Amino acid sequence: MLVAPASQQIIATYKNRPVTLAILGSGAWGSALAHIAATNHHTVRLWSRSGSVSLRNAVVGADVILSAISMKGVLDLVTQLKSLAIPETTVLMTATKGFDPETTLTPSVIFQQAFPNHAVAVLSGPNLSKEIEAGLPAATVIACVNETAAEAVQHVFASDHFRTYTSTDPLGAELGGTLKNVVAIAVGVCEGLNLGSNARSALITRALPEVMRIGTHLGGHPETFLGLSGLGDMLATCTSALSRNYRVGYGLAQGKSLEQVLEELGSTAEGVNTAYVLHDIAQREQLSAPISQQVYLLLKGDISATEAVAALMERKLKAEDYQEVLQCE
Numbered sequence: 001m002l003v004a005p006a007s008q009q010i011i012a013t014y015k016n017r018p019v020t021l022a023i024l025g026s027g028a029w030g031s032a033l034a035h036i037a038a039t040n041h042h043t044v045r046l047w048s049r050s051g052s053v054s055l056r057n058a059v060v061g062a063d064v065i066l067s068a069i070s071m072k073g074v075l076d077l078v079t080q081l082k083s084l085a086i087p088e089t090t091v092l093m094t095a096t097k098g099f100d101p102e103t104t105l106t107p108s109v110i111f112q113q114a115f116p117n118h119a120v121a122v123l124s125g126p127n128l129s130k131e132i133e134a135g136l137p138a139a140t141v142i143a144c145v146n147e148t149a150a151e152a153v154q155h156v157f158a159s160d161h162f163r164t165y166t167s168t169d170p171l172g173a174e175l176g177g178t179l180k181n182v183v184a185i186a187v188g189v190c191e192g193l194n195l196g197s198n199a200r201s202a203l204i205t206r207a208l209p210e211v212m213r214i215g216t217h218l219g220g221h222p223e224t225f226l227g228l229s230g231l232g233d234m235l236a237t238c239t240s241a242l243s244r245n246y247r248v249g250y251g252l253a254q255g256k257s258l259e260q261v262l263e264e265l266g267s268t269a270e271g272v273n274t275a276y277v278l279h280d281i282a283q284r285e286q287l288s289a290p291i292s293q294q295v296y297l298l299l300k301g302d303i304s305a306t307e308a309v310a311a312l313m314e315r316k317l318k319a320e321d322y323q324e325v326l327q328c329e
């Protein structure tokens with residue numbers, strides 16, 4: 001009989017008992033996740049860079065460390081965590097949606113490179129934090145190549161109004177959540193211009209193969225983009241004014257400057273940075289990303305919202321072909 005290594009055996013126990021979690025980032029999402037975990041009777045330490053508890057004290061002895069900070073702080077946070085002796089029995093989790101501008105890597109890849117022997121899990125799905133804070137039902141994906149760890153944290157966060165599914169595709173789950181933020185800006189523009197339900201539906205539907213083409217090229221599994229962390233998150237974000245990315249697009253369509261929109265938002269809208277990094281990735285990898293490209297040009301101030309719409313409508317006519325994205329594994 002195959003015996004699991006000692007660290008795996010310890011991680012497996014997390015699904016049956018209260019655990020200690022360090023949640024890093026006390027913004028909207030970190031706070032909502034901390035609330036879920038605390039309601040499930042786990043011990044939660046909510047850390048923020050401006051708080052009184054040091055990072056060392058927040059993570060010492062934690063069974064699970066979950067990072068829910070904005071993308072711009074991830075590289076620095078991981079460097080700080082690396083200097084602390086974090087045992088391999090600690091499951092590392094990330095709930096950030098974005099690309100690092102310097103390396104173009106996603107948070108889970110940054111974590112896994114820094115901690116090659118740890119289980120690194122992604123939590124991602126259609127999870128508008130305001131609805132979750134209000135106790136409305138929602139579902140999410142917990143993705144980790146280490147299935148024992150995925151199952152363990154699935155139980156840590158599951159509740160009667162937060163349903164958790166496991167997956168073994170952390171990169172795909174993370175890319176779905178990251179790439180849809182750019183689409184949400186595009187759909188916000190569409191709504192801000194009052195282009196109607198047909199246009200919104202066409203935009204979301206055509207964005208799916210774009211997200212799948214980029215996401216699978218970067219290593220995600222095609223089917224992941226059809227699940228909660230892909231299509232699910234895209235639908236939630238593109239159809240709700242609670243989405244900050246959607247609100248960025250909506251404001252731009254009303255003629256506001258990006259600076260004004262972001263100031264009024266006063267909160268993180270990762271799609272802005274993602275559109276810039278994605279532009280670099282698409283150029284580097286020769287990927288076609290027409291919707292994201294128009295968002296990039298709009299954010300840069302090179303074109304107006306109406307010009308972005310016209311550019312998409314005037315593209316060369318073609319077949320509606322999904323073979324490329326469905327066969328790309």
Ligand SMILES: NC(=O)C1=CN([C@@H]2O[C@H](COP(=O)(O)OP(=O)(O)OC[C@H]3O[C@@H](n4cnc5c(N)ncnc54)[C@H](OP(=O)(O)O)[C@@H]3O)[C@@H](O)[C@H]2O)C=CC1
Pocket residue numbers: 025026027028029030048049050068069070071072073074076077095096097098127128129130266267268270
């Ligand atoms: N809100 C939501 O509905 C959801 C958000 N997400 C993702 O979660 C991430 C965080 O979003 P959200 O909580 O909403 O954003 P907020 O703007 O509410 O909070 C951002 C958090 O990141 C922290 N932070 C920012 N920069 C740094 C840094 N350089 N070092 C350390 N911490 C930093 C902030 O700390 P401080 O308070 O000190 O500034 C704050 O805790 C984003 O990637 C977002 O896409 C994912 C799913 C749902």
Ligand SMILES: O=C(CO)COP(=O)(O)O
Pocket residue numbers: 097125126127128129177181184233236237242243244245246268269270
């Ligand atoms: O990722 C989210 C919902 O799943 C939150 O979307 P926004 O960052 O656009 O608010």
